[in-house]
Amino acid sequence: MDLHDLIDQLPDGAVVTDPDLLASYRQDWARDPDAGTPLAVVRATGADDVAATLRWAHERRIPVVPRGAGSGLSGGATAVDGGIVLSTERMRAxxxxxxxxxxxxxxxxxxxxxxxxxxxxxxxxxxxxxxxxxxxxxxxxxxxxxxxxxxxxxxxxxxxxxxxxxxxxxxxxxxxxxxxxxxxxxxxxxxxxxxxxxxxxxxxxxxxxxxAQPPQSTVVATFATLSAAVDAILAITGELRPSMLEFMDSVSINAVEDELRMGLDRDAAALLVARSDAPGEFARREAEIMVAACEKAGAAEVFHTEDPEEGEAFTAARRFAIPAVEKLGTLLLEDVGVPLPRLGDLVSGVAEIARRNDVTVSVIAHAGDGNTHPLIVHDPDDAAMTERAHRAFGEIMDLAIALGGTITGEHGVGRLKKAWLPDQLGADVMALTHRIKDALDPHGILNPGAIL
Incomplete structure (x- = not known):
């Protein structure tokens, strides 16, 4: 494919064809093994560059995969063979x-x-x-x-x-x-x-x-069982709307402790990090309610602090959970969500799926809204383990749908989850989605293979 017409319409250096650079744009963080090799990468500097690239591609029926920072977890920015990767990384005003x-x-x-x-x-x-x-x-x-x-x-x-x-x-x-x-x-x-x-x-x-967000009060609690942690989550959300309510299981607790050495309880089955940013004395009152809910649910230990640095340290530990678990092996990352009353069924069901498939599945979660991140750990060089991991991946999404939930709460469908989308949405909604796609992109050049 002759790129000269495209190169002539864009700023110097906007079109990249060097094979080594192209390789770095083939995948996002999902590491889709089926990623293609693009014809070129366009690093747009503004809307005019984006429009020129799409006009050129539309006329020639060339697929275009938009890309941001490449941190996506569902294969939404997976390159297509012979297509254009359209990067917006230089658009920063x-x-x-x-x-x-x-x-x-x-x-x-x-x-x-x-x-x-x-x-x-x-x-x-x-x-x-x-x-x-x-x-x-x-x-x-x-x-x-x-x-x-x-x-x-x-x-x-x-x-x-x-x-x-x-x-x-x-x-x-x-x-x-x-x-x-x-x-x-x-x-x-x-x-x-x-x-x-x-x-x-x-x-x-x-x-x-x-x-600006008001100062936050932080509550941290550990539990000997997953069910006790879920009981605490439901009790907290039944009383108030915290500014944060995060969950980590034993695998993620230990993975984070291995890296950060901050004294997390390695024997705990679960850890909750909850915060309140209610104004003035209301934050302390909300923290007291959360402490009482954790204690009533049988927490092994409950810690409350109004010190911003202490609170932020526990938040940072939760943010670090995925990179920490990733050190245990290659990850298949999910972000299934369920209505809060079904959270316990999802957590216990994931544990059963992990046992049945003989794979490690760490669960972290935005527990306050039912959005969980099961992290399936596997060795890509072990074909049997990889097959079991992918089977568990599908079974977890099937479970979420069966519980009235979703296959994605925030990471998107991308390419890795699209096979399960019809099961969640149904035939009529899928048909309407196709009609909208066809109306706006009649030649199907925009991110082909994602979602649909």
Missing amino acids: ITIDPVTRTAVVQPGLLNAEVKRAVAEHGLWYPPDPSSFEICSIGGNAATNAGGLCCVKYGVTTDYVLGMEVVLADGTALRLGGPRLKDSAGLSLTKLFVGSEGTLGVITELTLRLLP
Whole structure:
């Protein structure tokens, strides 16, 4: 394929064809073994570059895989043979308006960079994936990312007021804007959030901001059994909405302790990290309620602190859980979610699936909203173990669906989970999804193989 027409339309160096560089853009963090080799990588510097690339690809029926920071966990940025990987990593502008409490950002900024920039104005952008230091804000929007504080503050879509998005044929649209209320027309902005690059490429986001988060009170509790921890979770969420309620199992506790050496209880079956950011004395009251719930559920130990550094240390331990467990072997990562009353059934069911398939499955969770992350550990050089791991992967998603849950709470469907999507959504919803995809991308060039 002759790339000269594309190269001529873009800034110098925007089109990358060096084989070694192409190899680094083939996979995201999901490490999809079926990743293809792209024809080229386009590192766009602005919406005009994105539009030019899509017009060129649309005319030639060349597939285009949008890519942010490459930190995705579902294979949503897996390269396609002979296609274009369209990277937004160089699109990094940000403008903040403290009066309207909004920020206009380009997709290449990291989540942490957005947080730091708005904090300088006394503001806060709440969505906080555990990977917030390495994941891009555009990727967050593409997957409707969540995070640790979502139990109280919601996910990415709750903070997207508007966007600029480029369609498959290169048409650029502006949707929404810096208005806290806007009921004009269909809710198209929401359509593109979570669409994983299959309907358009997001080139700009208008984000809603909040005043800076108040100081937090932290409760940490350990439990001798998983069921006791689940009882505590349900008791807490039945009384209040904490600003964080996180769960770690024995495998993740020990993996984190191996790396951080912070004195975590290696004998515990589960650990909860709960926080309250209620104003003034209300935070202490909420912490007392959470302590009492943990003690009533039979916690082995309960620790309460209002010291920000101590509280943040336990939060950092939870954020480090996935990298720590990954040191035990190659991971198949899931993010299935269930209604809170079924959380115990999911946790016990995952343990049974791990036993039946003879694989290690560590469970960490945003427990306050029922979104769990089973981490299946396996050795890719052991064919039998790998087969058992993949069987467990599917069985866990089947279990979540059977419990009235979802195959993804925040990581997206990508390529790794799409086989289970029809079981969750049903034939009619899948048919409607195909109709929307066909209307916006009639030649199917945008992220083919993802979701559908």
